[in-house]
Amino acid sequence: xxxxxxxxxxxxxxxxxxxxxxxxxxxxxxxxxxxxxxxxxxxxxxxxxxxxxxxxxxxxxxxxxxxxxxxxxxxxxxxxxxxxxxxxxxxxxxxxxxxxxxxxxxxxxxxxxxxxxxxxxxxxxxx
Amino acid sequence: xxxxxxxxxxxxxxxxxxxxxxxxxxxxxxxxxxxxxxxxxxxxxxxxxxxxxxxxxxxxxxxxxxxxxxxxxxxxxxxxxxxxxxxxxxxxxxxxxxxxxxxxxxxxxxxxxxxxxxxxxxxxxxx
DNA sequence: TTGACATATTCTAATATGGGAATATAATAC
DNA sequence: GTATTATATTCCCATATTAGAATATGTCAA
Numbered sequence: 001x002x003x004x005x006x007x008x009x010x011x012x013x014x015x016x017x018x019x020x021x022x023x024x025x026x027x028x029x030x031x032x033x034x035x036x037x038x039x040x041x042x043x044x045x046x047x048x049x050x051x052x053x054x055x056x057x058x059x060x061x062x063x064x065x066x067x068x069x070x071x072x073x074x075x076x077x078x079x080x081x082x083x084x085x086x087x088x089x090x091x092x093x094x095x096x097x098x099x100x101x102x103x104x105x106x107x108x109x110x111x112x113x114x115x116x117x118x119x120x121x122x123x124x125x126x127x
Numbered sequence: 128x129x130x131x132x133x134x135x136x137x138x139x140x141x142x143x144x145x146x147x148x149x150x151x152x153x154x155x156x157x158x159x160x161x162x163x164x165x166x167x168x169x170x171x172x173x174x175x176x177x178x179x180x181x182x183x184x185x186x187x188x189x190x191x192x193x194x195x196x197x198x199x200x201x202x203x204x205x206x207x208x209x210x211x212x213x214x215x216x217x218x219x220x221x222x223x224x225x226x227x228x229x230x231x232x233x234x235x236x237x238x239x240x241x242x243x244x245x246x247x248x249x250x251x252x253x254x
Numbered sequence: 255t256t257g258a259c260a261t262a263t264t265c266t267a268a269t270a271t272g273g274g275a276a277t278a279t280a281a282t283a284c
Numbered sequence: 285g286t287a288t289t290a291t292a293t294t295c296c297c298a299t300a301t302t303a304g305a306a307t308a309t310g311t312c313a314a
Contacts, residue, residue: 002299003271015142049262068260068311076219086210092203129269130301176292195281195290
């Protein structure tokens with residue numbers, strides 16, 4: 001099998017930096033038509049349309065027709081799966097428990113580093 | 128040009144569900160060797176090794192040699208770029224869905240509690 | 255209608271993928 | 285030494301990709 005489609009889920013869709021840029025722009029709160037996005041991203045129009053197509057398919061953006069224009073807006077809810085997943089790890093660098101654990105590991109690393117730097121006392125606790 | 132490499136950054140690395148599973152397992156706090164991951168993921172060993180290779184290259188995991196085994200551990204800091212990026216959008220839905228955050232925090236507490244109450248290697252359920 | 259503008263789609267080419275099978279490397283045990 | 289275990293790497297293959305160019309579709313305006 002090949003790699004999963006970028007339209008398979010949000011994680012794949014936001015793996016592309018340009019698409020994150022588009023999301024960033026739309027997150028500012030204004031609807032934008034494709035031409036405006038083209039100007040701001042400095043990308044060819046077909047490229048922008050294609051990226052928007054991916055974002056549409058995974059539900060990260062919504063479109064409103066306005067005459068010959070398409071106004072795109074962010075659908076932030078689409079980012080929730082990423083948020084929920086990453087949230088699980090936040091404790092690993094912010095919580096008390098994790099802080100203690102982290103501190104202990106840091107101390108261990110520091111100790112190991114000190115040992116390494118002391119002549120005749122080196123002990124490789126790492127790798 | 129073709130698609131960016133999965134090893135190009137964290138966003139690409141975690142686009143693959145199996146790799147997120149590996150990260151989930153390692154997030155429980157214990158180092159695991161490849162064989163244990165193979166058992167828990169029910170994937171062929173070469174597949175696991177390859178996924179671990181990607182996670183290694185983007186700095187999401189660290190390895191410690193222990194005899195003929197390799198003990199893998201999560202490097203949560205590697206997830207910070209994703210966390211920081213997604214954080215910008217949090218307010219865009221917590222205003223409407225205030226309950227979400229609390230639910231996530233409850234889950235985080237549960238996770239922490241589980242880690243706290245399990246000093247040994249017995250439990251590793253993931254649900 | 256004709257033409258200009260806005261956006262989407264199609265085509266090609268180059269490339270990275272993930273799975274499977276086989277193999278290679280490395281450490282341990284006998 | 286050889287055998288066994290643990291892990292990594294290499295090969296092939298089907299597939300999805302992104303950029304770019306060209307083209308198609310759709311909408312407005314004179």
